[in-house]
Amino acid sequence: MRLQTLDSLNKKFKASPVVIYLISVHLAPQMVDLRNGSTVTEFILVGFEQSSSSTRALLFALFLALYSLAMAMNGLIIFITWTDPRLNxxxxxxxxHLSFLDVCFITTTIPQMLIHLVVKNHTVSFVSCLTQMYLVFCVGVAECILLAFMAYDRYVAICHPLSYAQIMSRQVCVKLVSTAWFFGLINGIFLEYMSFRNPFCRDNHIENFFCEAPIVIALSCGDPQFSLKMIFADAIVVLLSPMVLIVISYARILASILGRTSSSGRGKTFSTCASHLTVVIFFYTSAMFSYMNPRSTHGPDKDKPFSLLYTIITPMCNPIIYSFRNKEMKGAMVRALGRTSLAQAESI
Known part of the structure; x- marks a missing residue:
């Protein structure tokens, strides 16, 4: 289209070579960008490519152990909470649902990273990168909102115990979880559009172990500032707002229990709230560093640790903090293991 325009202008302004030169100078970069943009059909995930072979082998063993542990713990919680009638x-x-989101979250990024630690080919197709980014957005946003709803549930249970059953009815819980998933699905579409709205005509090396939006946007043609600003504004809504709700909920919980429980009960509640807040702070602050910081302050050595923190460490800590310290969950696990042992004995 632009080539035809340039030819027609050349015929029209044969006596004005200066005009033709100025127009060609203006249009040429855009034509080059379009040609180059069409050639970017895949990305290269740098990840830990520059590490030594022994370091990659050590990282592979470590991340495989963490991934397996996180999958086992979250899978056990899913099975128990969905099958044990006493946990109704x-x-x-x-x-x-939190464990299910954690399983989806770590499965979206970690298996690919493990493969890239042992093979030399680190390329991913454009569609694969787009799909992975959407899943990370969708599940990550849904988990952010669900953590806020869980904090509100604890607040109602402790501060309004007499009205708890009425306020947090089954229908309300289903609506809250559906809301988290809905916002995750819709928000993922919006962030995906912001990330891939421009063509790609620059370096296709992604300095991370998965397709993270701010890094991918920086590789696109044109000015990426609009997309980065929109992602920043979106992060304020899906990261800061739930975090504020969580902090307020736990602050009211602590204020409520200070004057009405014994010293031992007070210490236990403080310990539980501190554990929950620790995991929440790790998850939210690492995500905020990735999506709310200026790109000038980023770098491979800074991005990877924070990405690992919210993609694998937090999903592994959630079962320990929220479930395995709970007496009812321990009892449910014992009953589940007892049923499994009994079934195996009967089969023999």
Missing amino acids: SPMYFFLG
Whole structure:
């Protein structure tokens, strides 16, 4: 289209070579960008490519162990909360969905990273990168919102115990979880559009172990500032707003228990709230560093640790903090293991 325009202008302004030169100078970079943009059909995930072979082998063993542990713990929680009738309460309903989100979250990024630690080919297709980024957005946003709803559930249970069953009914819990998933799905579409709205005509090396939006946007043609600003504004809504709700909920919980429990009960509640807040702070601050910081302050050595923190460390810590320290969950695990042992004995 632009080539035809340039030819027609050349015929029209034969006596004005200066005009033709100025127009060609203006249009040429855009034509080059379009040609180059069409050639970017895949990305290269640098990840830990520059590490030594012994370091990659050590990282592979470490991340495989962490991934297996996270999958086993979250899978056990999903099975228990969805099959044990004694865990029929909103808290365990939310815990089961949190574990399911964690399984989806780590499966989206970690298996690919493990493969790239042992093979030399680190390329991913354009569609694969787009799909992975959407899943990370969708599940990550849904988990952010669900953590806020879980904090509100604890607040109602502790501060308004007499009205708890009425406020947190089964229908309300289902609506809250559906809301988290809905915002995750819709928000993923919006962030995906912001990330891939421009063509790609620059370096296709992604300095991370998965397709992270700010890094991918920086590789696109044109000015990426609009997309980065929109992602920043979106992060304020999906990261800061739930985090504020979580902090307010736990602050009211702590204020409520200070004057009405014994010293031992107070210490236990403080310990539980501190554990929950620690995991939440790790998850939200690492995600905020990735999506709310100026790109000038980023670098491979800074991005990877924070990406690992919210993609694998937090999903592994959630079962330990939220579930395995709970007496009812321990009892459910014992009953589940007892049923499994009994079934195996009967089969023999």
